[in-house]
Amino acid sequence: MKTTAAAALLLFQVVMMVYARFVPSRYFCWAPFDIQTEYKLQVEVGGRALNAKEVRTRYRRAQNGTDNRSPQHVMDIVQGYEETYGRNNPARVEMRYRVNGKQEQVWRWPRQ
Amino acid sequence: MAAAVSPSWNPLRCGGTALPVNLLVMAKAIAIALLLTNHVALLPDPFLPFVPGLDSIQPVLFQRTLQVVFVASALALLFNRSVRLAAFILGMTIIVSVLASKAYYGNNKTFCGFILFLTGLYQPGREPWMIRLQLALVYFGAGSNKLLDADWQSGVFFQNWAANRLHQPVFIAVSSYLPPLLLAKAISWITIATELGLSGVFLVRRLFPLGIWGNLLLHSGMLFFTGSTFTMFFYAMTASMLAFASWPASPMLVIFDGDCGFCALSKRWVERFDLENILDWRPYQSGAGKRYGITDADASQRIYLINGDRIYSGFSAFKMMVLCNPISYLLTYTVLAAPGAGDSRFRNVVVAILLFLFSPFFRPVGDALYAWVARNRRSLVSNSNCSLE
Incomplete structure (x- = not known):
């Protein structure tokens, strides 16, 4: 459960980093x-x-x-x-x- | 069967909890910075939330609840009360604040929230790989975003920031001697390479010391260049390096001269601050150093510290005593955050001094100072019966 929650948080950030390549905003992507x-x-x-x-x-x-x-x-x-x-x-x-x-x-x- | 010992209420103590000492020190350092910079006053009521519906909660109730929970969990962390839960709740408070308000959103706050959240999810007996991955991800995101930005590639961003926004005198002076944008471009690419490099380094255990120094130099450099901690970023990013530190799993053996009054006085002083009993002091006269190849002649000249399979002596041994004591970090972050949220020359000076003292550049000076003290220890303490042979 804990590992899943942590992995989900990290995965969310990876998704946002990829998403940021296609939109002008920069949320949750460490910019x-x-x-x-x-x-x-x-x-x-x-x-x-x-x-x-x-x-x-x-x-x-x-x-x-x-x-x-x-x-x-x-x-x-x-x-x-x-x-x-x-x-x-x-x-x-x-x-x-x-x-x-x-x-x-x-x-x-x-x-x- | 022995009863379980409750963790100490002493905030300077970091042992005996559900978190390894280094992770608890990291979390406490962040909590100290959050409290001393009065971050609680920044916690928002819902405003254009990322999560729909959060702004349907009564705003004053929402904000006050956040503030009370924030302070309570930070204090619980400092006083060693259910530290994993406290870190988790403190992190969630910040994450909920970020999700509740686009106006509050900021990378530094998000990072604090995520690191504390992940600390709360730590599973005893395992490596803190989640926190380490988080750091790698932050640097990868930052570096790759810059790499793909035309204004970073060309130096335009840095030129505008350094010259027109910060009016950074050193940058302006140096760049005046160089072709336009050259200095800005060089610094831009060094920054990109550093951030992307760190993202890889933090995935390789044997490179952790390099990563720790890279992180400290990068964020200290930004502090000196801009005068700003970027709200919580400087504190949280540097404190998170403790997740990569190799922390002693058992007391470190210290071999000292048991016949020396100055040594005995020094031992008593160090023990006063060794609340975690990380040091096991043995006089060399007991023969404790022999199995590590430490002769009586060596031990009569300088102190020795054994940490696992590594042996430190003299000034290096003293440095290890400081680096492995939680009080060193708690005190440091208290001093750094004490000036508050604004820029502070005092803070910059303290950071510069600490970097220098613990850098390889100071080692020759430290060794020379130690040697001088060792040679003159007889005269430093009255009634000392030290023998130098």
């Missing part, structure tokens, strides 16, 4: 500090722009921040929030980000 993402979130709810404190309260992420992982992690949080907790109070989000200091890219929610 620490492999990507530096600098991002800025502009969030509008009901036509009003949220301030830094409101953005952090909504997404539990800084409005202007750095993520030491894939930018997908920030997108997942924003999208996940808007598809669940934020359904009745939807936001329009624009995330400007740079990966490893390269050219700025833009991600928007809702998707256009």
Whole structure:
């Protein structure tokens, strides 16, 4: 039983490492500090722009921040929030980000 | 029939439990770092969980329960109460926290949770292969992910991180003398090779000492370069090396000069901290060293320590006494984690000193110091009746 549980945990990680090769996110695959993402979130709810404190309260992420992982992690949080907790109070989000200091890219929610 | 002896309540004791001493020390070191860095305050309420439904649990109840269980299991571990169960529960607390909140998710927390979880699953009498495999997997994942990343291959990631994010002065200065991206690329590939190398080394028993040093140098290097422990990563990754350490299965024989007052004083001091009775002191005058080829002339000049089939003398013997004492690690991680979760120059200095003291580079100095003390021991302790012949 114990051996099975341990083996299952290790196997789960192997699966996630393989899965990470096909998706932009990097969960449970031991990719620490492999990507530096600098991002800025502009969030509008009901036509009003949220301030830094409101953005952090909504997404539990800084409005202007750095993520030491894939930018997908920030997108997942924003999208996940808007598809669940934020359904009745939807936001329009624009995330400007740079990966490893390269050219700025833009991600928007809702998707256009 | 003798009654089973309950493990000691003394947190400095690590013997007599359901875990081998080295694994318990590892788990305690991680628990100490978790407590001293106030990790309990970071434990989340459910927020965009990986496991659907976790966020239907009342958030305050969820978080408070996690925090209480976290502290209780960490303390149970420190005070030797059902240590396998305590490690398992502490690990599960962290794993549940990770699964409950994408905002809380982090590699360092996940690793702590997994290592403690696996420690809790340890089966007595067997090698901790699950923990060792976990380490190999972490390095393989990290190394292979970097290997397949174009920005790591080219050095772009490292250049941006070191120069633009960290403003690392040494890196900036050195790279200014080199072609663009060359230094960053070199460090990137060294990192990739190190991580992938470690993943293989940790699968081969006779290479474990190399792996332990590789791990310590890699994570200490990251600490010095960035000034950051990456939250729990530095503590957990270095502490987990104890799962690869060859720990003495029985007391180590120490051959010393029984006629020497300084030696007797030193013995009393060391015994004071030898709570696990890992050292069995025998004067050479008893003839205890003869079957190991230790002559009276040798033993009158320096101390000898026998660990299995290996014999250490002088400074090396003293180093082994420190390395095989759980208190050394518990004290070290307490000191390292004491400054808290933030960056600390004090921590960096302590790590640098410890690395140097236990590295081969210090050995000539250590041997010279030991020889000086041995030559002058008569004058170091009053009423000493040491004979140097």
